[in-house]
Amino acid sequence: xxxxxxxxxxxxxxxxxxxxxxxxxxxxxxxxxxxxxxxxxxxxxxxxxxxxxxxxxxxxxxxxxxxxxxxxxxxxxxxxxxxxxxxxxxxxxxxxxxxxxxxxxxxxxxxxxxxxxxxxxxxxxxxxxxxxxxxxxxxxxxxxxxxxxxxxxxxxxxxxxxxxxxxxxxxxxxxxxxxxxxxxxxxxxxxxxxxxxxxxxxxxxxxxxxxxxxxxxxxxxxxxxxxxxxxxxxxxxxxxxxx
Numbered sequence: 671x672x673x674x675x676x677x678x679x680x681x682x683x684x685x686x687x688x689x690x691x692x693x694x695x696x697x698x699x700x701x702x703x704x705x706x707x708x709x710x711x712x713x714x715x716x717x718x719x720x721x722x723x724x725x726x727x728x729x730x731x732x733x734x735x736x737x738x739x740x741x742x743x744x745x746x747x748x749x750x751x752x753x754x755x756x757x758x759x760x761x762x763x764x765x766x767x768x769x770x771x772x773x774x775x776x777x778x779x780x781x782x783x784x785x786x787x788x789x790x791x792x793x794x795x796x797x798x799x800x801x802x803x804x805x806x807x808x809x810x811x812x813x814x815x816x817x818x819x820x821x822x823x824x825x826x827x828x829x830x831x832x833x834x835x836x837x838x839x840x841x842x843x844x845x846x847x848x849x850x851x852x853x854x855x856x857x858x859x860x861x862x863x864x865x866x867x868x869x870x871x872x873x874x875x876x877x878x879x880x881x882x883x884x885x886x887x888x889x890x891x892x893x894x895x896x897x898x899x900x901x902x903x904x905x906x907x908x909x910x911x912x913x
């Protein structure tokens with residue numbers, strides 16, 4: 671079982687490696703579901719750990735229908751991530767009708783080559799999961815990250831199992847969203863060969879002086895809270911698959 675940890679800092683990467691994870695998905699902007707990380711973060715993460723690092727390529731939050739200018743940004747980010755040492759990239763583009771944007775995906779895969787590509791949870795917003803999977807297989811995408819088109823992967827066991835059967839070894843089905851030590855074994859029973867989690871916990875930040883009612887953003891965490899990957903939470907998943 672491949673255990674991939676979604677990391678937002680070098681400390682997250684270090685926690686994932688200590689816990690026995692196999693791979694990192696490196697992102698920024700946790701509150702927006704993950705955006706492209708800075709070059710500095712990629713470089714420092716590569717210097718700090720030995721795990722493969724797959725870099726998120728997502729230029730903004732919101733939907734996954736991208737303009738030509740946004741696709742140009744994604745192309746530049748893929749090039750920059752490769753130069754910074756990325757071992758793979760994570761992306762996802764859709765059409766307004768809820769289908770995979772075949773042309774944009776093919777083009778960015780060519781830009782990324784020979785790096786492997788994961789199609790992220792944009793897959794969960796497609797109109798037809800089986801059609802979308804067939805498209806990704808045809809394009810040669812290596813991995814699809816999915817919660818089975820539910821808020822939590824554990825609530826989508828029948829679809830995950832059906833996707834594994836459809837994939838028939840031609841693409842890796844990675845289950846993600848709400849993965850933890852309590853449900854990892856049950857998710858594995860669907861036949862998925864990879865699990866994705868952040869293992870996050872919220873902790874108090876180091877600020878002693880605090881000014882109330884002056885938020886810097888419209889969503890959590892606050893300026894006085896940190897959300898970080900927990901080595902123990904990740905290890906609780908990894909431990910289910912250790913010999």
